[in-house]
Amino acid sequence: MSDVQTPTERLYAIVEQGLCIGCGLCQSVAGKDRVRVTKTLNGYLAPVVEAELDDETVDRIYAVCPGTRIEGLPERLVEGDTHQDNVWGPWRRMVRAWAGDPEIRFEGSTGGVLTALGVYLLESKRVDFILHVKTSSTEPSFGERALSFSEADVIEAAGSRYGPAAPLNNIGEVLDRNQPFAFIGKPCDISALRNYAKQDERVDKLVKYWLTLVCGGYGTPQGTIAFYKRMGIVPDQVTGLRYRGRGCPGPTRVETGNKAQEFHYIDYWGEDETTWQLPFRCKICPDAIGEAADVAALDTWVGGSPTREGSVDDPGTNAIIARTVAGEELIAAAAADGALTLEYDIVPDTVSVYQPHQVNKKYAAWARHQGLKDAGRIVPQTERLRIAELAQELPDASNQFQREGTRKRIEIGKATEPTPETWKP
Numbered sequence: 001m002s003d004v005q006t007p008t009e010r011l012y013a014i015v016e017q018g019l020c021i022g023c024g025l026c027q028s029v030a031g032k033d034r035v036r037v038t039k040t041l042n043g044y045l046a047p048v049v050e051a052e053l054d055d056e057t058v059d060r061i062y063a064v065c066p067g068t069r070i071e072g073l074p075e076r077l078v079e080g081d082t083h084q085d086n087v088w089g090p091w092r093r094m095v096r097a098w099a100g101d102p103e104i105r106f107e108g109s110t111g112g113v114l115t116a117l118g119v120y121l122l123e124s125k126r127v128d129f130i131l132h133v134k135t136s137s138t139e140p141s142f143g144e145r146a147l148s149f150s151e152a153d154v155i156e157a158a159g160s161r162y163g164p165a166a167p168l169n170n171i172g173e174v175l176d177r178n179q180p181f182a183f184i185g186k187p188c189d190i191s192a193l194r195n196y197a198k199q200d201e202r203v204d205k206l207v208k209y210w211l212t213l214v215c216g217g218y219g220t221p222q223g224t225i226a227f228y229k230r231m232g233i234v235p236d237q238v239t240g241l242r243y244r245g246r247g248c249p250g251p252t253r254v255e256t257g258n259k260a261q262e263f264h265y266i267d268y269w270g271e272d273e274t275t276w277q278l279p280f281r282c283k284i285c286p287d288a289i290g291e292a293a294d295v296a297a298l299d300t301w302v303g304g305s306p307t308r309e310g311s312v313d314d315p316g317t318n319a320i321i322a323r324t325v326a327g328e329e330l331i332a333a334a335a336a337d338g339a340l341t342l343e344y345d346i347v348p349d350t351v352s353v354y355q356p357h358q359v360n361k362k363y364a365a366w367a368r369h370q371g372l373k374d375a376g377r378i379v380p381q382t383e384r385l386r387i388a389e390l391a392q393e394l395p396d397a398s399n400q401f402q403r404e405g406t407r408k409r410i411e412i413g414k415a416t417e418p419t420p421e422t423w424k425p
């Protein structure tokens with residue numbers, strides 16, 4: 001048998017090696033008659049090949065897929081007076097904030113900052129619409145791509161969607177509108193669209209603002225099913241799932257027909273980082289902090305998780321990292337307009353206190369990628385993310401531990417997914 005992979009095998013290798021996050025971009029690159037990003041047998045969104053692929057198309061996918069290429073902020077956007085933090089990347093301002101409108105603050109995942117910025121961008125006519133993610137109309141635990149043209153649309157999409165979502169599954173159609181827009185997505189979605197900007201010049205012309213959330217990783221389908229079962233809910237009977245929002249973090253609300261039950265964020269995720277069930281790609285993520293965005297918004301829980309007592313009646317406060325001149329200007333203009341309320345400025349060390357898990361992951365990324373290399377796996381290409389420099393700050397034993405841990409994970413099959421096949425109910 002030949003060792004040469006077919007184009008289809010090469011695309012599937014991204015999925016099989018646990019590097020696909022289901023962003024949808026390969027569908028846009030190949031065309032949906034050839035590649036469809038859809039729910040697959042293991043419950044994730046992933047590409048399924050519908051018609052013959054060629055190597056040139058798969059090369060173009062490898063150049064944009066956030067499983068295979070992740071880059072920091074484009075150099076042209078890093079001004080001479082931009083601060084550089086080795087963990088937190090380029091930044092111009094870090095500030096605690098919440099949405100000026102109490103309704104938006106309430107509806108939002110944390111303090112409603114991203115929703116408030118989306119609404120402000122529309123109302124100030126800086127953009128014509130927002131490309132982001134709202135609750136899926138077909139899969140209660142998923143997100144689905146949304147184009148929001150009004151305040152009501154943006155608010156409807158407020159709140160984190162922890163399940164799979166494919167905001168980039170039809171980016172060609174979005175760009176064909178030839179209208180200025182803002183993109184809100186996870187850091188890996190931002191990486192994907194930044195990569196795609198090198199293949200389609202309309203991206204840099206039309207995407208006026210890049211907004212993201214700092215991301216601990218998305219919830220696995222298996223983790224969500226285990227949560228339902230722990231709570232005594234029959235997974236097949238679930239008709240609606242709101243992970244958080246309506247307070248901070250707000251209730252995790254599960255609907256089964258006419259019945260709704262509310263749980264705590266901790267019931268879904270567990271007490272702390274050690275209990276989070278994450279896809280493999282999230283464990284080796286070299287940029288979960290949104291380095292390529294203008295603005296990143298995050299939670300401000302000390303230690304990275306809420307407590308049950310502390311989250312009663314918490315109205316929500318975000319931290320914001322403005323990385324570019326455009327992001328910094330947007331925050332100031334939104335605050336001057338009343339769309340945002342700024343509390344006080346903070347520094348990278350403050351953000352590390354809110355997000356110790358991000359600091360750990362950033363330091364571990366390079367050694368984990370070495371573990372991929374040792375196992376003969378695809379190693380994501382990274383640029384401007386400082387992961388090798390960070391690893392050099394650690395003792396050799398610590399890097400060795402991470403490297404070996406990843407290799408072992410692969411060896412025992414914990415980093416392998418089946419060849420994607422369309423989900424059959």
Ligand SMILES: Cc1cc2nc3c(=O)[nH]c(=O)nc-3n(C[C@H](O)[C@H](O)[C@H](O)COP(=O)(O)OP(=O)(O)OC[C@H]3O[C@@H](n4cnc5c(N)ncnc54)[C@H](O)[C@@H]3O)c2cc1C
Pocket residue numbers: 107108109110111112113114115116118132133134143157158159160161162163164165167184185186189213214215216217218219245297298299300318355
């Ligand atoms: C998978 C995931 C993991 C996260 N992990 C962390 C973490 O480790 N630390 C932390 O501080 N914060 C984390 N967050 C972010 C946090 O939950 C808040 O989203 C963030 O603080 C912004 O709050 P907000 O009130 O401004 O958001 P909102 O005003 O509620 O706006 C949220 C925006 O994000 C978009 N969105 C929601 N879900 C998705 C998705 N799955 N894919 C793409 N876009 C989406 C929505 O369309 C909306 O525009 C995570 C969010 C997600 C989705």
Ligand code: SF4
Pocket residue numbers: 014015019020021022023024025026027037046047061064065066067
């Ligand atoms: S991460 Fe996105 S581009 Fe890469 S294979 Fe998955 S859906 Fe396709």
Ligand code: SF4
Pocket residue numbers: 021186187188189215216217218281282283285287288289
């Ligand atoms: S941890 Fe990284 S790969 Fe996982 S969802 Fe977040 S940004 Fe994407």
